[in-house]
Amino acid sequence: MAQITMTQALNLAIDEAMAEDPGVFCLGEDVSAKQGGGVFKVTAGLTEKYGEHRIRATPISETAIIGAAVGAALAGQRPIAEIMLMNFVGVCMDQIVNHAAKLRFMSGGQTPCPMVIRTTTGVGVGFGGQHSDMLEAWFAHVAGIHVVTPSNPADARGLMRASIDANDPVIFIENILCYGLKAEDPGPGYRVPLGKAAIAREGTDISIITYGRTVLDALAVADDLAKEGISVEVVDLRTIAPYDEATVLASVRKTGRALTLHEAVRPFGTGAEIAANIQEKCWDVLKGPVRRVGGTFSAVPFASHLEQAWIPNKGQIIEQIKASTGKL
Amino acid sequence: MSQIDRDKLLDIYTRTMKVNRTDEKFRELLMGGKVAVMYYCVRGQELVSAAAMAALEKEDYVVCTYRGQGEQTAKGIPMEKWWGECLGKATGTCKGKGGTMHITDPETGIMVTTGVVGSGLPIANGLAMASQNNGDGRVTLVSFGDGAANIGGFHEAMNMAQLYKLPVVFLCQNNRYGEHTAYADHTDSPNIASRAAGYGMPGVTVDGNDVHQVYPAVKEAVDRARRGEGPTLVEAMCYRMMGHFFGADFSYMPAEHIAEMKAEDPLPKLRKVMLEHQFTEEELDAIVADIDAQINAAVEHALAAPLPDTDEIYKDVLEETA
Numbered sequence: 001m002a003q004i005t006m007t008q009a010l011n012l013a014i015d016e017a018m019a020e021d022p023g024v025f026c027l028g029e030d031v032s033a034k035q036g037g038g039v040f041k042v043t044a045g046l047t048e049k050y051g052e053h054r055i056r057a058t059p060i061s062e063t064a065i066i067g068a069a070v071g072a073a074l075a076g077q078r079p080i081a082e083i084m085l086m087n088f089v090g091v092c093m094d095q096i097v098n099h100a101a102k103l104r105f106m107s108g109g110q111t112p113c114p115m116v117i118r119t120t121t122g123v124g125v126g127f128g129g130q131h132s133d134m135l136e137a138w139f140a141h142v143a144g145i146h147v148v149t150p151s152n153p154a155d156a157r158g159l160m161r162a163s164i165d166a167n168d169p170v171i172f173i174e175n176i177l178c179y180g181l182k183a184e185d186p187g188p189g190y191r192v193p194l195g196k197a198a199i200a201r202e203g204t205d206i207s208i209i210t211y212g213r214t215v216l217d218a219l220a221v222a223d224d225l226a227k228e229g230i231s232v233e234v235v236d237l238r239t240i241a242p243y244d245e246a247t248v249l250a251s252v253r254k255t256g257r258a259l260t261l262h263e264a265v266r267p268f269g270t271g272a273e274i275a276a277n278i279q280e281k282c283w284d285v286l287k288g289p290v291r292r293v294g295g296t297f298s299a300v301p302f303a304s305h306l307e308q309a310w311i312p313n314k315g316q317i318i319e320q321i322k323a324s325t326g327k328l
Numbered sequence: 329m330s331q332i333d334r335d336k337l338l339d340i341y342t343r344t345m346k347v348n349r350t351d352e353k354f355r356e357l358l359m360g361g362k363v364a365v366m367y368y369c370v371r372g373q374e375l376v377s378a379a380a381m382a383a384l385e386k387e388d389y390v391v392c393t394y395r396g397q398g399e400q401t402a403k404g405i406p407m408e409k410w411w412g413e414c415l416g417k418a419t420g421t422c423k424g425k426g427g428t429m430h431i432t433d434p435e436t437g438i439m440v441t442t443g444v445v446g447s448g449l450p451i452a453n454g455l456a457m458a459s460q461n462n463g464d465g466r467v468t469l470v471s472f473g474d475g476a477a478n479i480g481g482f483h484e485a486m487n488m489a490q491l492y493k494l495p496v497v498f499l500c501q502n503n504r505y506g507e508h509t510a511y512a513d514h515t516d517s518p519n520i521a522s523r524a525a526g527y528g529m530p531g532v533t534v535d536g537n538d539v540h541q542v543y544p545a546v547k548e549a550v551d552r553a554r555r556g557e558g559p560t561l562v563e564a565m566c567y568r569m570m571g572h573f574f575g576a577d578f579s580y581m582p583a584e585h586i587a588e589m590k591a592e593d594p595l596p597k598l599r600k601v602m603l604e605h606q607f608t609e610e611e612l613d614a615i616v617a618d619i620d621a622q623i624n625a626a627v628e629h630a631l632a633a634p635l636p637d638t639d640e641i642y643k644d645v646l647e648e649t650a
Contacts, residue, residue, distance in 0.1 A: 025461060053461055059491065064450045064484035071454020071468075074439050075389070077461060079454070094481075098444055099451060107432035108423035109644040111439065143645050167647040195648075242646070 004185040006178050009153040010042045010118075013160035014080060016188055018050050021078060024164060025054040027065055028082025028118070032057040039084060040120060040179055062088050066095035066117065073115040074103065078164055085131045086121035086173065089138070100169040101144035114167045116160075122176035122213060123263055123311045129299035134212070134264035139171045140241035140273070146194050147240040149173040151215035153183040155238055158192030166194055175213040197244035199251065203233035205325055206257035209248055209274055211237040214261050214312065221317045230325055240270055248274065252282045257324050259291040261317060266294030291320040332543055334605055336382065340539055341602055342615055343378035343402040348595060349619045350401050353627060354414070358574050362631075363415055366428050368395040372569035375594035376501050376536040378402045379543040380469060380564075383550045384437075389455045389468040391440045391448040394429040399471050400441070405433045407626035417633040424636040425644065445506075446479035448472055449498065453485050456494035456553075467553045469497040469546075475506020477520045486561065490529040493558035497549040500561065501536065503568035508580065521563035529559055536564030537594040539601055567592060
């Protein structure tokens, strides 16, 4: 099979979904051929195939974009709405939280809202405080939404197909630094079910529970620590909420230690919820407290060295693992 | 004198009285302590809702607000289901999980009732976008108040609707108050409809207490939308004759405003129009009596209906929990 980038993986998944179902359409800022197929080229080539009604370039109007996606979803279509950068969800939170997430419940199941909200973010490219945040915890805290993020091209293809299939809203987070990752193409029709984590690497001493770009950090750390005789298991959640509790707990029951890792700021992050849950349900096997690593509790800074100091790094992860395993 | 034929007038009258009698019944139940729920009275705005719903086809979509009883009952939600929902019963449109502010009944086209001011407009665009995409010929009408015209979503939605020529009708029920704040204290422009020009969209202000103005204006907007010519902003001037919600203080309404709204009450005016069109007092009274009988039966049904199972709090969260 051919090698594909994550950008290509997402494009292929959207393309095949649009080819199969005329109710699937994309809308967002700069997404059509007239603007070059999206700032990150995820929708490149699709306008030519499906026309401007199905690749709708929108005004800079996040509330109108998500509202339109909600309405179209209620009418039985499967919109894929793009919020160019994740911080801009602040503009349209009402539509996501009060409407997309709740309409199934508030209507007693009559009006499900099958829509995907694609959004890009990531620390490490110098975008500063309003274009970099991982805000997954905001959505994980709301009932009625799936929150998904891939760490590699194959999962990107499979998770995107599954997200478009889903009969509920999905926040699909794409890390800007992962677009260029290359891997083997899993091929047409490939799906990764929502709510299923992957064991990205097996280990016996400690479980790192993470997702998205920091999976790469966790794998690198696992390589390094293997040389020192510490065996690290890496759990890639893939779906952040509702997450695969069974896989997480089984991993921790096996290793007896856990560390949660995410790029988002540490306080009140998803890692805190997962850590609390592990401590409630695995107390009997835990060899120590669950450790948490996350971004610094401040705005993402601009200057490159500040940004690198802000982001969770391998050194912090290793330090926490060694503290946990007592192999300092 | 009127372009509205007798059948349509009768239709509008019947819908208007259904809205009015439902409102009266609700206030009677609340006043008597028989039920204790949030209810946003529609007294004074019955005709706008009824005429607008009479301008739509059955399969057309409607998005309304917490003050949406008029649209909901006039569009035709079965009364038993409507009352069931308002009383929080398992027999309600939403199994008692939505309530008075979130009535949903896709069978009659009531797709969303939002409790957030101005949030319905962007969603209406999406319903209309789906119709434009799949060519089903439906029109979407979204109803909102003058207060909603000052929230960002209004602006975003109006611009997008006009950009794509969406088959949507924006119906602003200008009832002169945004929650408890009078129009002049929240907006300095003389009306809402003039804003449409800023989006390249037609906008019209009509007297919402005059059936000869409000029905033709909405009908023309609906027809335009259905012809693929795009959206229209229709502003119907009307009065909210009660407080923001049932039980809310509205002693702040100036005496002259109250005198003005009493003089403009749409119900006696509509009755006069009906009599001018050779409907008799007896015929009109019989219509109201029939509506009252239906409402009373629906209320009895809802009062006797079972409560939703407590397990419902876990259901309909995601498809897996349906």
